[in-house]
Amino acid sequence: RAAKRSRIEHLTKEDFKNGLFLAPMVRSGALPTRLFALKHGASLVWGPEIVDKAVLHSERVVDPVTGLVSYNGKQGRAIFTTHPIEKPYYIFQMGSADPDLAVQAARMVQQDVSGIDLNCGCPKPFSTHSGMGAALLTNPDLLCSILTALRAAMPPEITVTAKIRLLPSQEDTLKLVERIVNTGISALTIHCRTRNMRDRDAALVGRLREIVEFVEKMGKGIAVTENGDCTGAEDAIRVRELTGAHSVMIARAAESNPSCFSMNPLVDVEQTLTPAYLRLAKYLDNNWGLTKFCISQFKGRHVAFDKAQQKTYHQVLNAAKGFDDAALSEMVGEWTGEEEFKEIVKVIEA
Numbered sequence: 642r643a644a645k646r647s648r649i650e651h652l653t654k655e656d657f658k659n660g661l662f663l664a665p666m667v668r669s670g671a672l673p674t675r676l677f678a679l680k681h682g683a684s685l686v687w688g689p690e691i692v693d694k695a696v697l698h699s700e701r702v703v704d705p706v707t708g709l710v711s712y713n714g715k716q717g718r719a720i721f722t723t724h725p726i727e728k729p730y731y732i733f734q735m736g737s738a739d740p741d742l743a744v745q746a747a748r749m750v751q752q753d754v755s756g757i758d759l760n761c762g763c764p765k766p767f768s769t770h771s772g773m774g775a776a777l778l779t780n781p782d783l784l785c786s787i788l789t790a791l792r793a794a795m796p797p798e799i800t801v802t803a804k805i806r807l808l809p810s811q812e813d814t815l816k817l818v819e820r821i822v823n824t825g826i827s828a829l830t831i832h833c834r835t836r837n838m839r840d841r842d843a844a845l846v847g848r849l850r851e852i853v854e855f856v857e858k859m860g861k862g863i864a865v866t867e868n869g870d871c872t873g874a875e876d877a878i879r880v881r882e883l884t885g886a887h888s889v890m891i892a893r894a895a896e897s898n899p900s901c902f903s904m905n906p907l908v909d910v911e912q913t914l915t916p917a918y919l920r921l922a923k924y925l926d927n928n929w930g931l932t933k934f935c936i937s938q939f940k941g942r943h944v945a946f947d948k949a950q951q952k953t954y955h956q957v958l959n960a961a962k963g964f965d966d967a968a969l970s971e972m973v974g975e976w977t978g979e980e981e982f983k984e985i986v987k988v989i990e991a
């Protein structure tokens with residue numbers, strides 16, 4: 642029991658192997674989504690990217706009733722929230738282009754997370770303009786200096802990892818991977834698209850096997866995680882066979898259905914997942930707009946809940962102004978969310 646406990650409280654390189662992970666997703670990777678992913682079989686969950694400076698300007702507040710931890714920005718709005726129940730599995734993803742700022746931000750959040758992951762793949766101008774995200778792929782000195790600084794500053798129980806994209810040439814990708822692995826990271830995720838590829842372009846998974854074998858030959862025991870186009874738990878078996886990757890990370894399929902980590906995902910997203918998600922989001926005081934957004938991304942049957950009026954869950958949600966909306970209460974029934982939360986705690990602890 643003690644061994645299990647210490648394993649859970651302290652991630653090692655081994656925990657990044659044989660895993661199915663929830664990918665970092667701005668907005669879509671909110672706390673209730675991460676808890677649902679864990680409940681339905683995700684082994685580790687990445688939070689949405691948070692920029693180092695945003696963390697440095699935030700204040701940590703703990704809700705004494707629910708235990709919710711909020712990092713509130715200047716206007717008092719949470720820039721991210723977490724809960725101690727997810728800590729053993731929660732990887733905080735950071736956007737940074739500065740080793741000192743990255744270390745300061747990591748020190749601020751380290752009590753609430755198990756690992757710090759550096760975003761080296763976001764192609765959006767707001768990231769790349771300031772040298773963050775995918776811009777780091779063409780500035781390997783800076784990329785590696787951030788990872789080295791984080792590794793040196795963090796205690797051993799906090800893992801340091803990176804998520805990159807492929808470079809256009811395989812040779813350049815291998816050179817970059819070699820440098821990154823030599824910084825002392827615990828694991829590496831490779832989104833199998835290049836910086837200029839769109840999400841609708843098929844991921845170049847065929848390039849991954851050579852990279853996995855290359856990292857294995859380096860002999861540091863580092864896991865390589867495949868990311869790109871995996872549709873769920875069953876598909877992850879195919880992806881691992883195809884690529885040799887140690888683990889698989891899922892983004893959009895989990896945005897559509899956070900129970901996709903299960904071999905038996907919830908099929909009726911509207912009748913089952915949506916009400917449960919709403920109750921949990923209320924309990925965790927999740928931002929209303931963010932809650933609505935996450936639910937709007939779910940894909941499933943759009944069944945009328947009110948046959949007489951032919952209203953669907955989504956119509957009711959769209960019209961609602963907050964968790965206390967009367968039509969919404971009618972839809973989801975009992976309304977504190979504490980039961981949902983307790984059930985998730987039970988499953989995660991088991």
Ligand code: FNR
Binds near residue numbers: 665666667896
């Ligand atoms: C993303 N992605 C992303 N990546 C990252 O490293 N940090 C982030 O914060 C985000 N945010 C984000 C938001 C949303 C809504 C989407 C859809 C994607 C990219 C994501 O983690 C992943 O690399 C790609 O989506 C490819 O995986 P899938 O979608 O093919 O499984």
